[in-house]
Amino acid sequence: MTDQKSLVIDFPYFKSKFKKVNIMKHSFWVVGSAFLMAYACSPAKKEEKPLQFTVNNQASLALTDKPVVIKKGEIPGLESQAGKWPLVVSVGDTVAAQYDDTDGDGQWDELFFVTDLAANDAKTFTIGWADEVPEFAPRTSVRFGKREGADIPVHPAQADTLPADGLPKSVGYQPYQTDGPSWENDKVGFRHYFDGRNAKDLFGKKTSAMSPEDVGINSEGAVEDNYHVMHDWGRDILAVGNSVGLGGVALMIDDEPARMGVTVNDAVNNVEESVFQIVKEGPVRSVIQYNYNNWQPQDRSYDVQEVSTIWPGMYAYKNAVSVEGLQGDETLLVGLVNINNDHELSEIEVNDEWVVLLTHDQQTYEKEWWLGMALILPRSVYEGYTEAPKEGPLSNTYLAKLNVENGQPVEYFAAAGWELSDEQFTDRDYFTKYITNLTKQLSADVTVSWEE
Template sequence: MTKKFLTSLLLAASTTSLFALDTGTLVLKNKSSLNRENELIVLKRSSLQSKIKNLQPNEYLAFIANGKSVPVQFDDIDGDGKWDEAALIISFAPKESIKLQLQASKNMPQYQEAVFAHVRQKHKNPDQTFGPLVLRDTMPFNNPPTDFSKVVLPPYLTEGPAWENDKVAFRLYFDARNCKDIYGKRISGMVMDTVGSDPKNSYHNFSNWGMDILRVGKSLGAGALAIRTKTSANADTLIRVGGSAVKSEIFRVISDGPLRVMFEMTYSCVINNKPFTITERTSIWKGQYFYQSDLTISGLSATDELVTGMADFYENNGESLKSNNQNIYYSYGTQSENKDKLALGISVSNNSHTYMTNANSLQSEIKDTWLVSQPVNNGKVSFRFYALWEKTNTAFSSKEGVRDYFNKELELMASPVEVK
């Protein structure tokens, strides 16, 4: 369950405003020679208890760097009413070390800053407005796409859950298509509570906040899921995690900002008479151009592959970059719905079984997609999906700027922040 502290930005005006119960220190080191902007630092309660020996379940922590409080979000991951993780967003200079003083407190600081990340699901009311945030939702079996020739507004705002940060927004079709879409943003504020609520203001039109920038069609859009497996006749097949293959689909919010968002989609599926379950935990946080997907898969064999992808429409070229531990597959060109420059990218762990191909070369209902495949292995799969629109950042107006960005991403992922 999402608690009040999940949406509160815990920032003390000064260290003296806290009733300090115990103290400790952490040292964070940027091992890279690059600047790290808006780095997500996740600290588990278990590791913090080694620093604050007497930390109690009803206590919080302040993080002080150079005499100033660092914004922190406390997240209850397992829903038991106690926070499990502290999430901080910190920027580093090259090779910089930052010392954090920890102070335990029985009092939760009340100072609020801007919201930088948000997730929402809303149902349509009978009066054609949309209701409050829904924190848990079950999709009707094989729910058909909205027929806009019969209704003006869909049953869910923007046809399903949406998540955003200050750079980009995404949505998931909560129907049989089970595809993901992208909203390019021109402003940093949260917009997805209102986008799509008024049919006179179509999100397909360029506006001051941005627009829907991706054509989806029969593709996997912006990182939707599919399984590559063998039929009983040993034929290679690619099947979307959607439609009648999904027997149950459940949406659940874990945390709703202000610094990061986490939600889960749990799919109970049957493909080729083989039952399996996928739990996809999606997260997005301040200042980044991607969302991260962490999947737990049970019921599939090690020879099956988890496939995701990027829509392949209009003018674009597929490229790849590799480091020792990470691959980035991306496309770039005049492929936005605004007919301007857009890069789509997927980052996955580097192994010999990871590859990119095009869906049009396969026998599948999935079309017009750059596919990225990786083995199921031990049932743990992760990827990041990037959307780099030139109207969000002019650095993405050239292929050189996009390539530089992805090369920097590879270097930063190869040298994570050290926490001591």
């Protein structure tokens, strides 16, 4: 147990101190409700009010862990706080939030948190001020490790560049922990094959805690596939093969599907340079980015960017894909692996904004557990789906077809519900209702208004 530490929290016209409490190595901050009550009842300051804002749910639908984004410039009085951090306080407790630099200038510009809201309801929050950023128990995480040689231990990394001739088949060893980055929230985890395959895999979780940092390496620090067996936290559950997994991307070029990257048996990539970086790893939002420079299918050249984002409370992640170098006969393809699925694909038009492609079967390794998977796709650019061949470099997958314009990002969500995360996911109707509700929540608007 680390030493307790005091955090100075300022509300308008007075200052107090509260203890930072450490539980199971994770920290959270507590602000006594009696503190706010005493302030509200103070005769001397009764006419003064702390800075408050209200989040309004405009939908007739209850929202769970709904993201709230406040731009730095929207916070009244921030300039007068001499570099202090705005804390979001609700019912006397500090809300887990983070301060993100979204434009890459080295300064935070966005305050992000999640909250629950009843249908057509509103919730009021108070802003306090702190000298340092609080630590919150993580509900999202990113894990990325690499090694520079077969006999060199894996070390954590924030970024990496993979050249075309840097694949495992070429260098003689797997350079990446879990074959590439993995990311998760309190519900589900995912991983990306950054070793040239560029497919997206699935970790089923049995606990809301973040999985250990040493998944995919052994006690000597060597890369090891130790995640295809059950652990307390869960395991890798999805057979990906030569598909692009759950939410991976490809292009349809002149009516032929083209894989961005290669298979495990190839020694040289068709992408000249693949660049990965962790943009943000935070308690309530994590963001990772890939840039595939000079991808060369069919004597063409494209630059592709992917940005994957995850926040708590949903069995899903968000992906944004943009392509440079389009010639006009291309269609963006998003994959939904179909290796162990013997049941029909469902196509569901949820509302004017989103359409869903959904499968549900015992589509895990050895068909051992029930697993539902879904793509939540923007209806404005959705052009149906097709199936890849049963064999070949891009195979065994449904492929959603999306209209894409040069340099313009297309955003979608990939979701999965495993029976050991929630036993009701064994039922197709239950999973379908979950995905439909999630999709409606993603469509729901919330607004932020500041009290004068």
